[in-house]
Amino acid sequence: MIAAKKGIRMTVALALISAAALAQGQRSLADRSGRSASKPVEYLYPEQVTLPAGKPGMVGLHFRIAPGLHINSHTPREEELIPTTFSIPEGSGVRLEGASYPPGAEFTLPLEPKTKLSVYTGEFVVQARMVATAGNHLVEARLRYQACENNSCMPPKTITVAIDVIGK
Amino acid sequence: MKRNAVVFTAVLLILAFVAWAGWVNFKARFKSSSQAAGQPSASAVQGKPAPAFTLEDLSGKKVSLADYRGKAVLINFWATWCTPCAIETPWLVELRNQYAAQGFEVLGISVDDIDRGDPVKLKEEKQGIARFVRKMQMPYPVLIDGDSIGQPYGGLDVLPSSFFVDRNGNLVAEQMGVTSKEDIEAKIKRALGER
Numbered sequence: 433m434i435a436a437k438k439g440i441r442m443t444v445a446l447a448l449i450s451a452a453a454l455a456q457g458q459r460s461l462a463d464r465s466g467r468s469a470s471k472p473v474e475y476l477y478p479e480q481v482t483l484p485a486g487k488p489g490m491v492g493l494h495f496r497i498a499p500g501l502h503i504n505s506h507t508p509r510e511e512e513l514i515p516t517t518f519s520i521p522e523g524s525g526v527r528l529e530g531a532s533y534p535p536g537a538e539f540t541l542p543l544e545p546k547t548k549l550s551v552y553t554g555e556f557v558v559q560a561r562m563v564a565t566a567g568n569h570l571v572e573a574r575l576r577y578q579a580c581e582n583n584s585c586m587p588p589k590t591i592t593v594a595i596d597v598i599g600k
Numbered sequence: 601m602k603r604n605a606v607v608f609t610a611v612l613l614i615l616a617f618v619a620w621a622g623w624v625n626f627k628a629r630f631k632s633s634s635q636a637a638g639q640p641s642a643s644a645v646q647g648k649p650a651p652a653f654t655l656e657d658l659s660g661k662k663v664s665l666a667d668y669r670g671k672a673v674l675i676n677f678w679a680t681w682c683t684p685c686a687i688e689t690p691w692l693v694e695l696r697n698q699y700a701a702q703g704f705e706v707l708g709i710s711v712d713d714i715d716r717g718d719p720v721k722l723k724e725e726k727q728g729i730a731r732f733v734r735k736m737q738m739p740y741p742v743l744i745d746g747d748s749i750g751q752p753y754g755g756l757d758v759l760p761s762s763f764f765v766d767r768n769g770n771l772v773a774e775q776m777g778v779t780s781k782e783d784i785e786a787k788i789k790r791a792l793g794e795r
Binding site: 544549 | 630679680682684685711755757759760776778779
């Protein structure tokens with residue numbers, strides 16, 4: 433009787449482990465496709481900022497690029513390449529006076545070492561100079577970028593950068 | 601005793617299930633990593649007719665894939681903003697010139713944005729594409745507005761994307777991203793019916 437109970441417990445434990453293993457496998461695949469295809473760049477923080485109403489304030493916006501990818505800096509070396517740009521739509525209650533971008537890192541593709549690119553990898557910060565009117569503003573700012581791996585590129589993309597801006 | 605046997609059988613079944621799940625997961629990962637490395641998923645496309653299309657070239661002339669029936673065709677999707685495309689294009693030019701006499705052609709299809717509603721922008725966009733074509737000295741037809749036929753070709757999530765079509769209009773290979781000139785040449789030979 434005791435042995436049978438132990439066996440049942442073992443069966444249940446194994447069933448749980450196998451279910452977890454399956455779920456892990458499925459999650460890994462989803463993560464990979466999500467990272468490389470749908471979320472090359474992710475907005476990290478801040479989610480909320482408080483600025484003096486009617487006066488310009490600097491806000492550091494933090495982004496992360498998926499491992500293995502790079503995006504053009506704000507000042508790519510070739511005219512054809514698409515620069516990374518941050519913008520705030522009009523009518524948001526918050527005006528973008530200007531943005532300061534980090535300098536790009538020099539990057540060469542293994543396939544063509546002669547070609548030098550100016551790119552961002554890993555995490556980067558855009559310093560945005562914003563002016564908010566008094567009140568709460570749910571701003572849907574935008575970051576436009578174009579991401580590549582070493583041997584291929586993805587189409588340009590614009591992501592929403594959601595920030596709760598409080599003008600006080 | 602009987603209950604023990606049932607439990608033992610259940611445990612065995614679960615272990616077998618775990619082993620099967622692991623194998624399926626491994627195969628999926630292997631397939632995914634192979635595709636990421638630019639290897640063709642030949643079995644997925646082999647023998648299927650290439651999706652038909654008609655697009656304009658830079659002069660506004662309509663060009664259809666069907667116009668090239670009887671030839672082996674490399675359909676190459678690219679964009680001016682795609683650095684790997686710029687690396688690959690000189691290889692395509694050389695291979696096109698090398699195999700043209702055997703009935704081979706490249707159709708270069710730009711997926712750069714085309715704003716048909718704004719004539720000024722459209723002109724600028726076409727000029728940008730034309731600059732790339734001149735710089736690369738592309739001797740083959742270059743078509744525009746490739747995004748409009750992207751879905752039947754798998755969505756064009758990455759560039760360059762190439763599809764190799766045999767003389768009967770069937771896909772024999774595909775390639776996502778840049779691999780090597782030798783790899784492209786091998787696929788061209790397959791499209792030409794050489795082994």
